[in-house]
Amino acid sequence: MAYTGRLRKVKTISWQNNKLIIIDQTRLPGQLRYLCIDNLKTMFMAIKEMKIRGAPALAAAGACAVVLGIRKSKAKKYLDFKKELDKVVAHIGSSRPTAVNLFWGLERMVKQAQYNSNKPVKKIKEILLKESKAIIQEDSLICRKIAREGARLIKKGDNILTICNAGILATIDYGTALGVIYESKKQGKNIRVFACETRPLLQGARLTTWELKKMRVKVTLICDNMAASLMENKKIDKVITGADRVAANGDVANKIGTYNMAVLAKFHNIPFYVAAPLSSFDFKLKTGKDIPIEQRDKKEVLSLFFKQPIAPKNVNVINPAFDITPHNLITAIITEKGIVRPADKANIKRIVNLK
Amino acid sequence: MAYTGRLRKVKTISWQNNKLIIIDQTRLPGQLRYLCIDNLKTMFMAIKEMKIRGAPALAAAGACAVVLGIRKSKAKKYLDFKKELDKVVAHIGSSRPTAVNLFWGLERMVKQAQYNSNKPVKKIKEILLKESKAIIQEDSLICRKIAREGARLIKKGDNILTICNAGILATIDYGTALGVIYESKKQGKNIRVFACETRPLLQGARLTTWELKKMRVKVTLICDNMAASLMENKKIDKVITGADRVAANGDVANKIGTYNMAVLAKFHNIPFYVAAPLSSFDFKLKTGKDIPIEQRDKKEVLSLFFKQPIAPKNVNVINPAFDITPHNLITAIITEKGIVRPADKANIKRIVNLK
Numbered sequence: 189m190a191y192t193g194r195l196r197k198v199k200t201i202s203w204q205n206n207k208l209i210i211i212d213q214t215r216l217p218g219q220l221r222y223l224c225i226d227n228l229k230t231m232f233m234a235i236k237e238m239k240i241r242g243a244p245a246l247a248a249a250g251a252c253a254v255v256l257g258i259r260k261s262k263a264k265k266y267l268d269f270k271k272e273l274d275k276v277v278a279h280i281g282s283s284r285p286t287a288v289n290l291f292w293g294l295e296r297m298v299k300q301a302q303y304n305s306n307k308p309v310k311k312i313k314e315i316l317l318k319e320s321k322a323i324i325q326e327d328s329l330i331c332r333k334i335a336r337e338g339a340r341l342i343k344k345g346d347n348i349l350t351i352c353n354a355g356i357l358a359t360i361d362y363g364t365a366l367g368v369i370y371e372s373k374k375q376g377k378n379i380r381v382f383a384c385e386t387r388p389l390l391q392g393a394r395l396t397t398w399e400l401k402k403m404r405v406k407v408t409l410i411c412d413n414m415a416a417s418l419m420e421n422k423k424i425d426k427v428i429t430g431a432d433r434v435a436a437n438g439d440v441a442n443k444i445g446t447y448n449m450a451v452l453a454k455f456h457n458i459p460f461y462v463a464a465p466l467s468s469f470d471f472k473l474k475t476g477k478d479i480p481i482e483q484r485d486k487k488e489v490l491s492l493f494f495k496q497p498i499a500p501k502n503v504n505v506i507n508p509a510f511d512i513t514p515h516n517l518i519t520a521i522i523t524e525k526g527i528v529r530p531a532d533k534a535n536i537k538r539i540v541n542l543k
Numbered sequence: 544m545a546y547t548g549r550l551r552k553v554k555t556i557s558w559q560n561n562k563l564i565i566i567d568q569t570r571l572p573g574q575l576r577y578l579c580i581d582n583l584k585t586m587f588m589a590i591k592e593m594k595i596r597g598a599p600a601l602a603a604a605g606a607c608a609v610v611l612g613i614r615k616s617k618a619k620k621y622l623d624f625k626k627e628l629d630k631v632v633a634h635i636g637s638s639r640p641t642a643v644n645l646f647w648g649l650e651r652m653v654k655q656a657q658y659n660s661n662k663p664v665k666k667i668k669e670i671l672l673k674e675s676k677a678i679i680q681e682d683s684l685i686c687r688k689i690a691r692e693g694a695r696l697i698k699k700g701d702n703i704l705t706i707c708n709a710g711i712l713a714t715i716d717y718g719t720a721l722g723v724i725y726e727s728k729k730q731g732k733n734i735r736v737f738a739c740e741t742r743p744l745l746q747g748a749r750l751t752t753w754e755l756k757k758m759r760v761k762v763t764l765i766c767d768n769m770a771a772s773l774m775e776n777k778k779i780d781k782v783i784t785g786a787d788r789v790a791a792n793g794d795v796a797n798k799i800g801t802y803n804m805a806v807l808a809k810f811h812n813i814p815f816y817v818a819a820p821l822s823s824f825d826f827k828l829k830t831g832k833d834i835p836i837e838q839r840d841k842k843e844v845l846s847l848f849f850k851q852p853i854a855p856k857n858v859n860v861i862n863p864a865f866d867i868t869p870h871n872l873i874t875a876i877i878t879e880k881g882i883v884r885p886a887d888k889a890n891i892k893r894i895v896n897l898k
Contacts, residue, residue, distance in 0.1 A: 413800025445768025
């Protein structure tokens with residue numbers, strides 16, 4: 189079910205009358221279309237097809253999907269309910285393997301259920317709904333903290349390169365990498381953003397330029413392969429990206445092309461920043477080599493949104509959705525608890541343990 | 544005028560019954576459509592709109608366009624004819640500013656006219672037609688020489704990355720960078736090509752995969768921003784590209800994204816080769832900084848072939864068609880007279896002066 193009525197404020201995901209309202213991001217920038225979702229099957233496909241995407245938003249999306257998946261459970265006893273819950277959680281987790289935030293959101297829901305296992309199942313369901321709402325609300329606050337931390341790194345007049353979309357549409361309503369940009373603009377720093385279009389799904393062209401224009405930030409769209417030339421011509425002062433998963437040593441998995449940017453930034457002596465909430469950190473993984481990389485459908489490369497073909501049929505394709513940027517190419521990671529610089533194991537540990 | 548009848552052999556450009564036959568490369572890979580051109584206006588637009596493209600092919604295209612432009616001249620005296628010729632040549636030269644081969648082709652025609660200025664205009668016209676045919680024929684031979692030289696650099700089992708299309712479609716019938724690949728395959732070296740799709744006009748996705756499949760070379764299509772990740776994962780042994788213009792010091796202008804590849808190759812210790820005929824060298828230009836870079840229509844970035852929009856309307860765009868790779872990032876330049884290694888001024892001079 190979908191409606192196209194305008195909402196006052198862009199909100200990536202929210203609960204309204206027990207239904208989940210998400211922006212269908214595959215329709216942007218042509219159409220701002222909200223989907224009204226009341227069942228797990230639809231929500232699962234929305235995540236898989238990237239109607240909702242972005243690491244932080246996936247934490248909320250995963251948690252909300254749990255609510256949709258278990259609210260019709262007829263289980264009376266906790267153990268029966270828990271069995272259903274585990275099944276639902278495993279199913280949701282299979283939708284997107286790389287962004288750890290999805291698993292972080294799912295885990296939080298499971299923990300909340302376990303913590304309240306002595307309560308009636310009906311009550312647990314209420315608690316889980318509340319928890320999903322808390323995750324949504326916390327994300328807003330965390331993004332604002334990241335933005336304030338990151339803005340300290342930005343100078344007046346900076347030209348900032350970004351890839352994919354780590355903005356409002358990737359979170360609840362402010363963004364990580366783009367949050368830093370919004371905060372810098374608010375502080376009166378006259379900045380310009382260069383947005384890599386981000387093949388194959390063009391999140392930079394479709395989403396980042398759309399929301400930056402909406403937020404009145406100066407933005408110039410480039411093809412991914414133009415970044416090196418811009419850097420060489422001294423047009424870029426800083427690079428900021430989001431992250432889909434950060435390993436314990438500071439290695440970062442992010443949208444394919446991020447590693448490319450990081451190598452170029454190193455070569456041209458340009459600072460390379462990653463903005464990410466602590467929910468994107470996966471301390472179970474020692475290095476980036478342990479991060480699973482999602483391989484997506486070759487049709488994403490072979491055609492534009494499964495419509496216009498751009499290559500011969502049956503040509504071989506590889507389509508990794510992410511790449512790994514080693515921590516030694518990252519100048520600093522911007523988190524809600526402060527800036528991790530250099531982005532190494534010891535510094536990450538220190539930040540996490542801050543009160 | 545166009546016909547879609549199959550020809551036995553792909554030929555990028557040829558004379559047939561006093562008409563110029565070119566493949567409309569904007570229709571590939573969907574349609575192999577030949578255009579039959581009998582006037583300068585149509586040919587000018589075909590060059591400008593990249594129905595025919597590729598540096599070496601543009602030498603022939605420019606020369607043939609001259610024939611179309613002057614063959615209806617009513618001039619009786621050489622001086623009147625020369626005035627018309629100069630006008631036609633200047634006009635053709637304005638179609639694409641970066642590939643020097645276009646100007647090389649035009650200059651050769653002018654020189655031929657000057658050399659024969661004592662002959663009747665009718666005779667000069669015949670000589671110019673002959674000269675355009677000679678350029679077409681020579682290109683085939685030169686490409687084969689480049690291919691043989693380059694194949695010496697290729698080992699059995701090499702995985703080769705390329706960008707844009709420097710193949711049959713960029714020349715007359717063999718290619719420069721891809722010619723090296725065809726020759727290596729002929730020599731029984733079991734190679735695999737990774738083709739960067741090459742945004743915005745997708746020559747890699749549309750043209751390179753199409754012709755490699757036709758030539759039965761194993762090819763895998765990737766988005767431009769995936770190359771770094773492939774290199775990091777040891778999937779690439781060599782990079783080979785074409786060139787649109789080579790400065791006297793070995794700096795190379797080539798399709799946007801080439802410089803990106805060169806930086807990545809350097810970072811990952813992968814040899815980076817450029818294959819180009821001597822007609823691509825411009826000794827008047829000391830360094831790559833002097834090479835004019837064509838800026839193309841923003842619509843190329845904002846939509847796919849002016850059809851499906853992929854970004855909000857009115858978003859700022861930059862769209863340089865080429866970038867400059869400094870010679871110190873180039874392992875060697877492969878020419879018809881041999882391999883220039885390192886690709887510096889002294890070595891280029893030496894190769895040019897070889898008999």
